[in-house]
Amino acid sequence: MSSTPIVPHVTSEIGNLEAVILHTPGPEVENMTPGNAERALYSDILNLPVAIEEYQQLSGVLNKVSKTFQVKDLLTEILIDPDIKVSLVERICTHEKVLNIKEDLLSLNNKELAAQLIEGVALKRDSLTTFLSDERYALRPLHNFFFTRDASVTVYNQIMISKMANKVRERESIIMDAIFNYSPHFKTSIINPMNTWHVGTETFIEGGDVLIARDDILIIGNGTRTSTQGIDFLAEQIKTQKGKKHIVVQQLPESPESFIHLDMIFTLLDRDTCMIYEPLLRQENSYATILMTIENGVVKEISRQPGLLQCLKSLGMDLKPVPCGGTDLWQQEREQWHSGANFFAHGPGKLIGYARNVHTLEALNQAGFSIIKAADVISNKTDLSDYEKYVITIEGSELPRGGGGARCMTMPVRRSKVNW
Numbered sequence: 440m441s442s443t444p445i446v447p448h449v450t451s452e453i454g455n456l457e458a459v460i461l462h463t464p465g466p467e468v469e470n471m472t473p474g475n476a477e478r479a480l481y482s483d484i485l486n487l488p489v490a491i492e493e494y495q496q497l498s499g500v501l502n503k504v505s506k507t508f509q510v511k512d513l514l515t516e517i518l519i520d521p522d523i524k525v526s527l528v529e530r531i532c533t534h535e536k537v538l539n540i541k542e543d544l545l546s547l548n549n550k551e552l553a554a555q556l557i558e559g560v561a562l563k564r565d566s567l568t569t570f571l572s573d574e575r576y577a578l579r580p581l582h583n584f585f586f587t588r589d590a591s592v593t594v595y596n597q598i599m600i601s602k603m604a605n606k607v608r609e610r611e612s613i614i615m616d617a618i619f620n621y622s623p624h625f626k627t628s629i630i631n632p633m634n635t636w637h638v639g640t641e642t643f644i645e646g647g648d649v650l651i652a653r654d655d656i657l658i659i660g661n662g663t664r665t666s667t668q669g670i671d672f673l674a675e676q677i678k679t680q681k682g683k684k685h686i687v688v689q690q691l692p693e694s695p696e697s698f699i700h701l702d703m704i705f706t707l708l709d710r711d712t713c714m715i716y717e718p719l720l721r722q723e724n725s726y727a728t729i730l731m732t733i734e735n736g737v738v739k740e741i742s743r744q745p746g747l748l749q750c751l752k753s754l755g756m757d758l759k760p761v762p763c764g765g766t767d768l769w770q771q772e773r774e775q776w777h778s779g780a781n782f783f784a785h786g787p788g789k790l791i792g793y794a795r796n797v798h799t800l801e802a803l804n805q806a807g808f809s810i811i812k813a814a815d816v817i818s819n820k821t822d823l824s825d826y827e828k829y830v831i832t833i834e835g836s837e838l839p840r841g842g843g844g845a846r847c848m849t850m851p852v853r854r855s856k857v858n859w
């Protein structure tokens with residue numbers, strides 16, 4: 440590698456994207472049956488060729504606007520160092536209690552090892568126990584790794600490795616930890632709750648819940664994937680940052696599964712615009728918004744707030760909300776379910792989202808965003824510099840069945856500063 444390493448830096452959800460980590464879905468998304476899809480955290484089973492075609496619309500657009508990295512390439516590359524290879528395999532086998540397959544894994548070439556760590560390692564039927572086992576894998580496939588947003592988060596100039604709420608996603612964090620520790624492409628310091636002695640089993644925090652709204656404002660979802668202890672862990676790290684920082688916590692319902700992360704009901708679109716799922720963020724409900732203010736290393740204030748938008752307004756972020764699904768409750772529910780609120784901004788007002796959520800797109804169009812097809816961007820039929828505010832639409836018949844949208848499928852490592 441000849442280029443200088445990237446120093447991670449993210450202080451907003453909308454700054455021009457400079458580097459992003461992606462993972463093109465592979466066989467791991469098909470390595471399941473309807474019977475175990477729920478255990479894989481899917482609401483349905485996926486068709487891989489269609490999912491890949493859809494995904495290539497996302498990656499094709501991102502390749503045009505930013506430097507992109509693929510997890511599998513990054514992983515294969517760090518495995519070249521024999522010490523890293525041994526320590527990562529040992530760590531995974533110890534964590535997943537399968538030290539018996541360690542030698543088999545170490546005998547694989549780096550590319551094959553990287554593939555198996557992601558796609559799953561088949562259980563050998565060479566003992567009575569494994570012969571009779573209902574399991575198919577010694578190491579389960581990482582079905583959800585194409586949602587690269589969740590297993591690690593760029594928080595200002597550091598990388599936080601997530602402490603996942605579900606075992607089936609824990610290896611994603613271990614792999615991201617190894618990548619950020621050893622990849623020559625990045626130069627960073629890492630916060631890892633798994634390496635912190637006082638972190639208990641109730642501490643979990645995932646990237647889909649962590650939104651860096653502005654230099655001084657983090658918005659964090661508190662629900663099935665991010666516990667109050669997880670937020671307190673992050674708050675401890677924020678205490679080491681200079682200046683006043685605000686952590687806005689938004690509680691989320693436990694069900695249905697489409698409310699797993701904050702970014703499924705709320706995303707930032709532009710300096711003054713956000714996408715919201717109205718039933719949870721504008722109507723009376725029991726899900727609280729809480730503001731924590733941290734200054735000089737201590738929590739100065741914790742208070743209940745009248746709502747997320749009002750709280751952000753009081754902090755000087757007066758956002759115009761665009762309703763996911765438009766104005767009709769049934770369409771709102773349908774489109775939120777298919778990740779209709781989950782937009783990724785590659786720059787201020789420059790969005791990527793699913794084409795299927797037509798009522799949401801109509802609401803965005805009314806708010807001044809042009810609707811552009813990803814295929815037209817990739818083929819150069821459309822020149823993005825002709826537009827100021829737009830949504831690039833990607834096909835999404837299969838990808839949303841995995842439970843996420845464009846924001847979930849991107850892990851920004853570096854964004855430029857926003858000219859507020």
Ligand SMILES: NC(=O)NCCC[C@H](N)C(=O)O
Nearest residue numbers: 480586647700841842843847
């Ligand atoms: N940020 C996100 O909302 N990510 C989507 C994750 C979906 C995945 N099936 C999961 O349940 O973890």
